[in-house]
Amino acid sequence: MTDTALVSVSEPVDQTEIDELPASNVPPEAQRAAALVAIELDRIQQAARNVDRIASDLELIAVWLRNQVSAHTRSSYEFAWNTWQAHSPGRPLADTTLADLQDFQAALAQERKPGSVNTMMSALRSVFAMAHRKGYIRSNPCAEINDLPNPNRSGTASALSRRILTRTEVARLLEAARPGRDFALYLMLYHTGCRVSEALALRWEDLNLEGLLPTLTVLQGKGGKGRVIRLSERLRETLIELRPQDAVPDGLVFATRTGRPMARNNAWTSLRRVARRAGIDRDISPHWFRHAHASHALDGGAPVQSVKETLGHASLATTSVYVHARNGGDSGLWLD
Template identity: 35%
Template sequence: MTLTPLTPDHLQQVVVQLTPEQLRQLVMMAQQPQRLTRATNTSELLDGWLKSKKSKQTRRSYDWDIKCFAAYHQKTLPEHARLDDLDLNLLAVEDIYDYSAYLEDLESKGEVARNTVRRRLASLMSFLRYASETGFILGNPARGLELPEKPDTVTERILTEREVLRIIDHAEGRDRLLLEFLYYTGARVGEVATLTWKSIQPNRNGLGQVTLHGKRDKMRNVVLPMSLYTDLLTTRISDSPSEAVFKSRKGEKPLKERQIRRVVDAAAKKAGIKGHVSPHWLRHCHASHAQDRKAPPHLVKDTLGHSSLDITSLYTHVKPDESSGLYLAR
């Protein structure tokens, strides 16, 4: 069948016969972007958006950030948030700015850090941009939002060696081992939360070594101080390689990132350290203290996973007895 295109005169006759409501709907349909997603609800859209992120750690962080927004909207806790009850089409600009003000209020009370505020807002902005670009929602209510200025706090996060060792001394049992592991490996909190015994093995020289899965799923091997390796092995109660190294006291489940952060902050407060100390502070301290003790810069980078892998990095572990954590005081 051949369709005859409307002439301008015919089109004008059709338009003048439309009611104001029909005309408004016609305009909205004309503005509606092509729908590029099969998602029918918010959780399906979130799953699709997260699949575009290569790093497992990034996916976990973004998933949590969106659940935090849903929880704020539903006046509940993030773990109880119902994503499918969050209708993105009903969100207005005011909802986004109210959430931004809420996070800034939490920051002013010392309950969250500025970087946490920035990340949660950036995650929400990215998700809503994805929803708009795929045609899931008509407009992007976060389009005009600007992130708070990023603070330069790296220097503030460098504790002295004495302060770090004091923090470790104010913890016992599992918590002490957790703090030591964070400091001597320079691991990220997400890397520790997913750590299983499969990743802790002796290397070819019999020294303890941990394989850490970092950003963009890149792996790196870090040699452990012998005393830390021995102490870790004494806590192992199962031969299962999939068992978590650092488990919750209430069960066999691994510690979550927020639980690890609470352990670090609680020990720092007991040690009299001012500020909201996080696991990342220990990572900064590792880098600073190791270089102060003349650890080779390339070794610090490889231990912390700062640099991308290339041909040269294949020879990094020719010296299997080294990691920058071995340069730190004990």
């Protein structure tokens, strides 16, 4: 036997009988009480729907990862979750405390740079916030976790200035790159300002190389936003040379010899080797071409709004950081 109360169900009542009852038979207090009960029942039902029948942490994590539009974000979040699980094996989300998360953050800080730690904690904030929003956990302990101070945060002008390649360095990298795929990829990153994940996801059908205005279409940029980017004549000619005669519309532009997608870490490793051949003793990454695109375009007189749209920035303030990050105080040359 259980303590669950049994609710008797009366026989169905003809609606016409209810409509014929005089309003005075239902006291105002009873009407208000019935309304409150209805509201509470609706709230409970809504909360139940929000749980989406999630019965375990594994199911919640699967839903959380599926909700990420960007494959790069999904991979980053999955890595952060697995790192957390390795630190606290078997600890359920519902039993996780603020102290547990602070201990994890401190452990990460002993081995990683502040930016990497903050990225991982941002991922955990996301999953705990979703669990709380859906009613899977009663409170969100991760909401109280603050980012570590990061003097090298890429959004600051001083840090960004150290990640901007000079025109000479870009030329040396292109000269040292292997002809074909690698050269085309680096030229693409520099001339379009694409993120490396966007470039590696491009398919031939995303490129318009034959029209008067050659373009590429980024279907899934950061935040799921798409954009169209004009191509330079040099880049168009390079891509036409790269395109195989038997290329299919949905074929990848930048693929391995076996036709498989090129991994981001392979692009990173390859560029490091090219940098060494070019005599560039800096810890560069493919994203530096994007920084160089913005800085050099602004140097050449491109409007900030145009650079913003090309890069796919959500805010003009983000693009304006490059104005402050450029090296060389040459504004006096513009004065009489």
